[in-house]
Amino acid sequence: MSDPMRPRASLRTAVVWDVLKDALDRRVKATGQGPDGAADGGVGGHGAPGGLDVLDTGGGSGNFAVPVARLGHRVTVVDPSPNALFALERRAAEAGVADRVRGVQGDVHGLFDVVERGGYDAVLCHGVLEYVDDPAEGMRNVVSALRPAGVVSLLAAGLGGAVLARALAGHFSEAHRALDDPAGRWGEGDPVPRRFTAEQLTELVQGAGLRVGAVHGVRVFADLVPGVLVDTEPGALEALIKLEAAAAELSAFHSVATQLHVLGETPGAAEATAAPAADEA
Numbered sequence: 202m203s204d205p206m207r208p209r210a211s212l213r214t215a216v217v218w219d220v221l222k223d224a225l226d227r228r229v230k231a232t233g234q235g236p237d238g239a240a241d242g243g244v245g246g247h248g249a250p251g252g253l254d255v256l257d258t259g260g261g262s263g264n265f266a267v268p269v270a271r272l273g274h275r276v277t278v279v280d281p282s283p284n285a286l287f288a289l290e291r292r293a294a295e296a297g298v299a300d301r302v303r304g305v306q307g308d309v310h311g312l313f314d315v316v317e318r319g320g321y322d323a324v325l326c327h328g329v330l331e332y333v334d335d336p337a338e339g340m341r342n343v344v345s346a347l348r349p350a351g352v353v354s355l356l357a358a359g360l361g362g363a364v365l366a367r368a369l370a371g372h373f374s375e376a377h378r379a380l381d382d383p384a385g386r387w388g389e390g391d392p393v394p395r396r397f398t399a400e401q402l403t404e405l406v407q408g409a410g411l412r413v414g415a416v417h418g419v420r421v422f423a424d425l426v427p428g429v430l431v432d433t434e435p436g437a438l439e440a441l442i443k444l445e446a447a448a449a450e451l452s453a454f455h456s457v458a459t460q461l462h463v464l465g466e467t468p469g470a471a472e473a474t475a476a477p478a479a480d481e482a
């Protein structure tokens with residue numbers, strides 16, 4: 202999703218986008234559903250030819266849905282906000298992918314009132330579990346939307362990143378409150394209802410029957426570095442994006458990341474993308 206017109210935006214999304222794109226590419230290879238409109242007849246082909254079926258729960262105005270559609274996949278966005286769905290429609294049209302993006306009003310708890318159970322190769326759940334009443338139920342619905350071989354891209358607010366950000370802004374009591382609060386909130390004015398540790402998110406993913414493929418810390422430094430350093434130093438933005446990518450992989454940094462990303466795979470998907478045995482290689 203690196204948009205050359207919005208380099209600062211790519212600082213916030215590059216880690217997630219790289220992991221997501223790689224996961225989708227692996228599903229394309231495993232299913233044989235090439236993204237150019239022509240299935241290449243590989244193993245496990247299904248559904249309409251040409252790209253994967255992707256569901257973006259709480260996909261909003263299409264920050265991820267539109268770039269995913271630009272890869273050649275069909276994306277259904279479920280979101281309760283009519284305004285977000287309107288913006289999505291406009292954005293998809295501007296990007297020339299209106300025929301591959303469908304917006305549906307609904308929410309993750311009533312997901313199967315509006316979309317098919319077991320109908321998707323990949324389900325995105327980005328920035329949503331913070332807001333739902335029951336994250337475990339939301340996660341189970343996300344997983345139930347998958348085909349037998351499918352992947353989930355889960356992104357949610359990290360507890361440690363919020364504590365660090367409040368402390369560095371001089372709000373020490375709020376930082377302490379977030380640290381002690383079971384929902385990770387720093388006070389009544391906190392707009393985020395719930396934050397997670399990496400352990401809580403991986404438990405949610407595993408509890409819903411998926412294998413954890415990878416965990417990444419997102420925006421470890423991006424929200425803490427003064428903008429002027431990034432905007433005025435030549436090459437600073439690119440260097441910071443590379444630093445974010447390197448730190449994202451290290452569990453030591455997961456505990457201070459603003460967001461956490463977990464890639465979950467059904468047992469069927471994990472098998473399909475496992476390294477071939479030595480005698481098959």
Ligand SMILES: C[S@@+](CC[C@H](N)C(=O)[O-])C[C@H]1O[C@@H](n2cnc3c(N)ncnc32)[C@H](O)[C@@H]1O
Pocket residue numbers: 258259260261262263264265279280281282285307308309310326327328329332333334
């Ligand atoms: C922080 S935004 C994230 C949007 C998008 N996923 C992204 O990464 O840019 C949260 C989105 O979740 C949606 N949302 C809130 N509650 C929801 C629910 N119960 N089920 C599905 N989506 C929900 C909101 O309307 C909003 O579009």
